Amino acid sequence: MRSFTSFVIKEFHHIFRDRKTLIVLFGIPVVQILIFGYVITNNFKDIGIAVMDQSNDIHSKGIQSKVFSSGYFIYKGAIRSEKEIESKFQRGDIRAVLVFPSKFTSDIEGSGSSEIQIITDASDPNLANTVVNYLSGIVRQYQVQKLGNGLQKSMMVVETRMLFNESLKGAYMFVPGTMALILLLICALLTSISVAREKELGTMEVLLVSPLRPAQIILGKVMPYVGLGFINAIVILLMGTLVFQLPISGSLILLMAELLLYIVLSLSLGIFISTMAPNQQVAMFISLFALMLPAVLLSGFIYPIENMPLVLQWLSYIIPPRWFIIIVKDIMLKGNGLEYIWDETLILTGMTVIFIIASIRKFKIRLEG
Amino acid sequence: MRTLLFLIQKEFIQIARNKTMLPLIFIMPIVQLVILVYAADLNMKSIEYSVFDLDASHASRELLSHYDSSPFFDTQEQLFSDEDMEHSLKSGEADIVIKIPKGFEKSLMNNESVEVQFLVDGINNAAAVITTAYAQNILLKYHNNLGSSWLNLQEVQAKGIEIKSRHWFNPELDFKVYMVPGILVLLVSMIGWILTALNIVREKEIGTIEQINVTPVRKYQFLLGKLAPFWLIAMFELAFGLLLGRILFGVPIIGSVGLLFLFTAVYMLAPLGIGLLFSSLSNNQQQVMFLTFFFNLTFIMMSGLFTPVESMPNWAQYVNYLNPLAYFMPVIRMVLLKGSDFLDVLPNLIGIAIYSVVVLYLASLAYRKRV
Numbered sequence: 001m002r003s004f005t006s007f008v009i010k011e012f013h014h015i016f017r018d019r020k021t022l023i024v025l026f027g028i029p030v031v032q033i034l035i036f037g038y039v040i041t042n043n044f045k046d047i048g049i050a051v052m053d054q055s056n057d058i059h060s061k062g063i064q065s066k067v068f069s070s071g072y073f074i075y076k077g078a079i080r081s082e083k084e085i086e087s088k089f090q091r092g093d094i095r096a097v098l099v100f101p102s103k104f105t106s107d108i109e110g111s112g113s114s115e116i117q118i119i120t121d122a123s124d125p126n127l128a129n130t131v132v133n134y135l136s137g138i139v140r141q142y143q144v145q146k147l148g149n150g151l152q153k154s155m156m157v158v159e160t161r162m163l164f165n166e167s168l169k170g171a172y173m174f175v176p177g178t179m180a181l182i183l184l185l186i187c188a189l190l191t192s193i194s195v196a197r198e199k200e201l202g203t204m205e206v207l208l209v210s211p212l213r214p215a216q217i218i219l220g221k222v223m224p225y226v227g228l229g230f231i232n233a234i235v236i237l238l239m240g241t242l243v244f245q246l247p248i249s250g251s252l253i254l255l256m257a258e259l260l261l262y263i264v265l266s267l268s269l270g271i272f273i274s275t276m277a278p279n280q281q282v283a284m285f286i287s288l289f290a291l292m293l294p295a296v297l298l299s300g301f302i303y304p305i306e307n308m309p310l311v312l313q314w315l316s317y318i319i320p321p322r323w324f325i326i327i328v329k330d331i332m333l334k335g336n337g338l339e340y341i342w343d344e345t346l347i348l349t350g351m352t353v354i355f356i357i358a359s360i361r362k363f364k365i366r367l368e369g
Numbered sequence: 370m371r372t373l374l375f376l377i378q379k380e381f382i383q384i385a386r387n388k389t390m391l392p393l394i395f396i397m398p399i400v401q402l403v404i405l406v407y408a409a410d411l412n413m414k415s416i417e418y419s420v421f422d423l424d425a426s427h428a429s430r431e432l433l434s435h436y437d438s439s440p441f442f443d444t445q446e447q448l449f450s451d452e453d454m455e456h457s458l459k460s461g462e463a464d465i466v467i468k469i470p471k472g473f474e475k476s477l478m479n480n481e482s483v484e485v486q487f488l489v490d491g492i493n494n495a496a497a498v499i500t501t502a503y504a505q506n507i508l509l510k511y512h513n514n515l516g517s518s519w520l521n522l523q524e525v526q527a528k529g530i531e532i533k534s535r536h537w538f539n540p541e542l543d544f545k546v547y548m549v550p551g552i553l554v555l556l557v558s559m560i561g562w563i564l565t566a567l568n569i570v571r572e573k574e575i576g577t578i579e580q581i582n583v584t585p586v587r588k589y590q591f592l593l594g595k596l597a598p599f600w601l602i603a604m605f606e607l608a609f610g611l612l613l614g615r616i617l618f619g620v621p622i623i624g625s626v627g628l629l630f631l632f633t634a635v636y637m638l639a640p641l642g643i644g645l646l647f648s649s650l651s652n653n654q655q656q657v658m659f660l661t662f663f664f665n666l667t668f669i670m671m672s673g674l675f676t677p678v679e680s681m682p683n684w685a686q687y688v689n690y691l692n693p694l695a696y697f698m699p700v701i702r703m704v705l706l707k708g709s710d711f712l713d714v715l716p717n718l719i720g721i722a723i724y725s726v727v728v729l730y731l732a733s734l735a736y737r738k739r740v
Contacts, residue, residue, distance in 0.1 A: 020652065024659040032667060039685045040670050044495075046679050074679075089537060090709040092699055095677075108530065115531045122536035123706040125544045126409070127677055132534045133502060143530055158508060159484055160501050162491030163458055173493045185662060193655050200574075280654045281567050282389045288662055289393075289559055292669075293401055293552070297408040302675050304496055306417075307410040315404070326461070333492055334459050 003211055007220040011194075015224055025190075029182050029232050033239045036178050037171055040302075044130055048076040049096045050088060057105040059146070063116075066142050067098065072134050089121040096120040096131045164333045171244035176328035177301035179236045180321035183259075184266045184295055187229045188287045191270030194221055196283035214363040218356070222267045229263035249335030258331065258345065262324045265348055268355035269320070275362040295321050323347050372586060376594025384598060394564070394602065398556040402610055406548045406618060416441055416500050419463040421448040428474035435511045436467070441503050458490050465489045465500050538623075538706050546621070549614035550701040551674040553607060557633075558640040558694060561603040563661060565644030568595055569736070570657045592733055596641050603637045604630070611705075623708035632700055632714060636721050639693035642728035649735035668692045673699065696721040 016022065049067075053060050068075045076094045079085060088094050099117035101107070107114040118135055120128035165172040198204040207217055237259075240246045248255065270287060277283035297303060298312065299321035305313055316322050323344040330336040338345070385391065418436065422429050436442045445463050448454050457463040468486035476483040487504055491497045539546055572578040581591060608630075614620040643664070651657035671678075671685065672694035678686060689695040696717045703709035 018653070018655065020656045021659055024656065024663065028659065028663050032663070035667055035685070035688075036670060039681050040676055044677075044680060047677065048679065086537075090703060090707045091713045092703055092709075113531065115533060118532065118534040120534065120536050121707070122539035122542055123547060123702045124677070125536070125539055125542035125547050128536050128539075129542060132532075133499070136532045137502065139530055139532055158487060158505055160487040160489060160505075162489050162497055165491035165494060165497070168491055168494035168497060170494050172491075173495075181666075185666070186659075189658060189662060193658065197655070278389055281387075281571060282393065284567065284654065284658045285390065285393055285563060288658065288665070289563055290397055290401075292559075292662075292666065293405055293555065296669070297405050303409050304413070304493070306415050307413065309407050312404065312407050329492055330459075330461075336459055340460055 004216050004220060007207075007210075007212060007216070008223055011220060011224045014194075015228065025186065025228065026232065026235065028186065029236045030239065032182060033175070033178055033236055034243070036174055037239075037244050040170075040174055044134065045071055046074050047072060047096070047127075047131060048074050048094045049098055049131070050076045050079045050085075050094045052079040052082075052085075052097055052099045054102040055100055055104040059105040059108055060100040062146065063100075063139055063142050064098070066138050067135065070134075070138055072138075085119060089123075094121070095124075095127060096135070098135065169244070171240070171246060172329075172333055174301070175236075175240040175244055175246050176325050176332065177299065177321075179233070179240070179328060180262070180299060180324045181295055181301065182236065183229060183233055183263060184269075184321055184324075185287070185291060186232060187225065187263055187266030188270035188273065188291060189284065190225050190228070191221060191267045192273040192277065192283040192287045193270075193280055194225075195271060195274035196277050196280045200279045215360050218271055218359055218363065221271060222264065225267050226260070226263055229267065230260065233259045233263060246332060248332050250331035250337065254338060255328070255331045258324075258327050258341075258348075261345065261348055261352065262320070262327075265320055265352040265355070268352055268359065271359045272355045272362075275359050275364075294319060298322065299325055301325060318351075320348060320351060373590050373594055373597075376586065376590060377597045380594060380598040384602075394560065395606070398560060398606055399609070399613065402549070402552055402556060402613065403617065405552055406545050409544050409548045413441055413496065413499050413503065415443045416465060416503060417443045417445050417463050418465045418467060418504075419445040419448050419454070419457045421450075421454050421466060421468040423471040424469050424473035426474035428477055429469045432469070432508070432511050433467075435507050436504075439503075439507055442507075454488060458488060461490070463490075464496070465504060467504065545618045546706065547702070548674075549610075549618050549620045550705050551672075551698060553610040553614065554694060554697050554701055555669055555672070555674070556610070557603045557607050557637070558697070559665060560606060561599050561637055562640040562644045562665065564599050564602075565595060565641050566647050566657050566661045567654060568599075569645065569648035570651050570654050574653055588733060588736065592645060592729075592736065595645065596638070599641055599644075600637050603641075604633060607633055620705060622705055624704035624710065628711055628714065629701065629704045632697070632704070632718055632721075635718065635725060636693065636697050638725035639696075639721060639728055642725055642732050643693070645732040646728060646735055649732060649737075668694045671695065690720075693721065693724060696724070 051064060053064070064075075067073050076088075079088070079097060085097050088097075097119040099119060101115060101117075104114050116139060118132050120131055122128040162168055195204075198207060212220070237255075241248060273286050274283050277286060295301075298305075298308075298316040298319045300316070301321065305316050305322065308316070327341050327344050327348075330341050334340075384394075420433055420436075422433065437444055445457070448457060448466065454466050454468065457466055466488040468488065470484055470486070473483055473485075485508060487501060489497050489501055536542055569578070572581070586594075611620075611622070611626075611629075615622065644661070647657050647660045647664075651660065671681070671689055671692055678689060678695065681689075700709075700714045700717050703713060
């Protein structure tokens with residue numbers, strides 16, 4: 001036990017001696033949360049569109065003024081012929097063109113119907129779709145307000161209530177996501193490097209001939225970083241609640257326990273990577289390159305998992321952030337207790353156990369030549 | 370010149386000899402490309418909804434059958450109380466609950482106004498907006514049809530503005546065509562960046578850099594020797610990825626391939642240069658890795674692949690001048706999907722050329738022959 005304690009103390013010395021890493025380590029979550037908080041909010045605004053107005057009358061102008069006062073769109077000039085559109089799209093100046101036919105107002109007031117065309121640059125299909133949705137919404141609203149819907153019958157009133165996020169803040173989505181992402185990557189990087197480094201510098205042999213057992217070495221490697229990871233998590237949590245006003249509706253203790261579980265999981269994933277990697281280069285390459293994009297794309301952080309093809313949905317099951325994001329959202333935003341998230345918790349626990357056992361088994365007592 | 374060739378040869382031998390690294394460099398990006406491209410579908414295909422029908426009448430069932438037959442909605446369950454409603458949303462079983470009030474049918478018959486309630490899980494704000502819009506559309510359609518069919522009123526002429534949309538360059542709104550170039554840019558940049566970043570600092574840590582330092586090899590030769598192999602690898606992977614995108618996902622190549630490679634050739638110097646710069650600034654691999662991790666993730670998120678750049682706040686758009694990915698991301702799509710020509714991409718080409726020169730210059734300043 002004494003040798004174990006001194007081993008843990010040695011690990012702490014390693015960490016605190018490298019000031020540059022420490023600064024980066026604590027700078028990362030703060031800066032990243034701030035950047036993502038203000039940048040990646042999924043807010044749709046300031047999209048440049050041009051107008052091709054062949055009638056230039058009351059209603060075509062009325063709709064335009066609604067469109068450009070909405071805040072979603074910016075006016076990028078008038079277009080006279082369809083030929084101009086292509087070159088504008090090719091230069092990337094505008095994302096869509098709103099086309100009014102000739103005699104727009106007189107058609108509406110006379111025959112009662114007319115047609116608006118929206119031409120989009122669909123090289124970004126998701127954005128094109130959103131543009132059409134928002135534009136249609138504005139036109140529909142204009143129609144109801146200014147023209148009436150032309151039907152004399154009962155009114156259908158829709159009352160919509162947004163639960164858990166009444167003002168639809170983007171932060172509610174991305175703070176849990178960023179937290180899951182940053183914690184996973186930082187923790188996995190930390191431990192994966194730590195073991196591979198000892199191998200590379202040759203100090204691993206010293207550890208191996210010491211009376212420490214493989215399980216003790218692995219545990220000793222994980223323990224100091226649990227503290228670091230936890231401080232990081234608290235910082236992110238504080239930023240989320242203070243800067244972006246996320247509530248913590250559920251139990252704080254439960255949230256802390258889940259955070260701890262997730263940190264241990266990420267650290268053991270790092271250890272697992274390092275037992276397979278011969279040197280730091282490979283360890284880092286795997287924990288950075290192989291983890292980053294899948295963790296971003298398959299965790300449900302940006303793209304909803306339900307929309308993915310089945311194979312990808314299965315693949316997302318092994319991505320820890322996928323489960324952790326659900327847990328954080330449930331506790332913080334929905335105020336759910338353990339009865340709602342026991343299955344996710346169980347999955348994360350299972351993953352942790354698997355990584356630890358696999359690492360201990362893979363841990364070689366001998367260095368091969 | 371001969372010295373440079375020897376240095377490049379040495380780097381290649383080192384890369385080829387590393388049996389664990391080699392497959393990682395070549396196979397992992399391809400695997401990621403093929404898999405991750407499928408992930409980026411923002412179209413809601415299965416909105417899970419539950420129903421709390423207090424009226425249980427012919428009219429309410431008719432309305433619900435509209436939701437049932439919609440391809441966007443998946444029926445979950447019938448709810449019988451407000452507690453059920455809350456539980457359904459809390460547990461995530463439903464994204465939206467539709468509550469139909471008592472007397473729904475009667476009010477409709479008497480031409481009085483009726484109120485239908487949508488309760489939506491608002492945590493994912495973007496998805497919540499779309500979900501609500503879809504749900505409202507169905508309700509509107511049902512309501513509009515009522516006039517003629519069910520209430521047996523006189524036929525009402527549908528009056529109003531029809532909205533037609535046409536999607537250029539990608540009429541089917543295939544998101545894979547959009548994602549392949551985007552992910553390709555990320556992968557190629559990350560590979561080049563990470564590999565160079567790890568390279569010099571590793572020589573520092575192992576001590577072999579001192580051996581180089583005492584040789585007559587010049588600074589620029591040494592740096593070029595480090596850059597060239599990874600530059601070649603990145604170009605090769607881009608070509609391979611494009612080919613794969615063409616075959617597997619039918620990504621069109623409308624513009625000039627030559628133009629794209631010219632741009633890439635200049636562009637790749639930027640992430641490689643950043644890698645070198647970080648590598649020269651760091652004392653060990655751990656430091657360089659955290660620096661790389663931080664900037665990589667930040668640049669990826671701000672590249673415009675996930676959220677349109679013009680929707681970002683102004684300061685973020687200025688920060689993006691420092692983000693090499695933000696130069697390349699629009700260009701690769703412009704050339705591949707829209708057939709943009711040299712003049713269209715010229716502003717970005719000039720921008721990234723200046724960027725590359727500056728970064729390489731800084732890297733050469735940071736690298737000193739002394740330890």
